[in-house]
Amino acid sequence: MPVTPTVKAVVFDIGNVLIEWQPERFYDARVGEARRREMFAALDLHGMNDGVDRGDHFRDAVTAFAAAHPDWNAEIMMWHDNWADMASPAIDHSVRLLQALRAEGVPCFALSNFGIQTFQIAEERYPFLQDFDRRYISGHMGVIKPDAQIFAMLEDDCGVAPGALLFTDDRIDNIRAAERRGWQTHLFDGPRAFAGRLIAEGLLAPEQAA
Structure with a gap:
């Protein structure tokens, strides 16, 4: 039937x-697993992204987060500049x-x-x-x-x-x-x-x- x-x-x-959607995999390829693990342990990148998902302006949110964490500025800006490669x-x-x-x-x-x-x-x-x-x-x-x-x-x-x-x-x-x-x-x-x-x-x- x-x-x-x-x-x-x-x-x-x-x-x-x-x-x-695997940001960790993207960063492993770009900066190496050890650096990525250190970065994700130190920074709430997924929390930053939650703000974007709630309506925060993408560039403004990532730029502000990078400015607040200057030691990781280049890596954080990859979230914005290479986002299409992360969502792939x-x-x-x-x-x-x-x-x-x-x-x-x-x-x-x-x-x-x-x-x-x-x-x-x-x-x-x-x-x-x-x-x-x-x-x-x-x-x-x-x-x-x-x-x-x-x-x-x-x-x-x-x-x-x-x-x-x-x-x-x-x-x-x-x-x-x-x-x-x-x-x-x-x-x-x-x-x-x-x-x-x-x-x-x-x-x-x-x-x-x-």
Whole structure:
């Protein structure tokens, strides 16, 4: 018997679901692992990035952070000047899944912690980011996952009941936050398993999910 989908829309995180986001790997290649470990232990770079994801201006935030930590100025500015290389490469199988869902008429939304300016950079490099039916980007919303408010804002806007949303994200705290609101979830640990979930939900046939 064919599966009758209970999912009415699929919600994608972007970083580490559709695009690899591994700043530590980037810095290992640029400055060496030892220097990178020292830097990330001394500086809250991810906290700086959270501010950007909440809407802080990208260049201003990184420049101010670099000025506050002059011993690391050159390395910190790489976060701005080489950001597109940090947010790389695309996860091609995940992109194919997004496109296959769209081809089947399944509404697809993005819900991602992303800065206003950094998302503009990403759109230029990855045109598939324009393929979503709706995009919920934290920098424009002024709140980041896993805050319950960002999930509520999506619910209020999209017109789909929480229980009919299937959300995939690579971070367990974001998954738990969505589950508390009644969303269906998939902890993303690679596109193959997510493809299997989409098949099991009756959203894609196996050949479409390849």
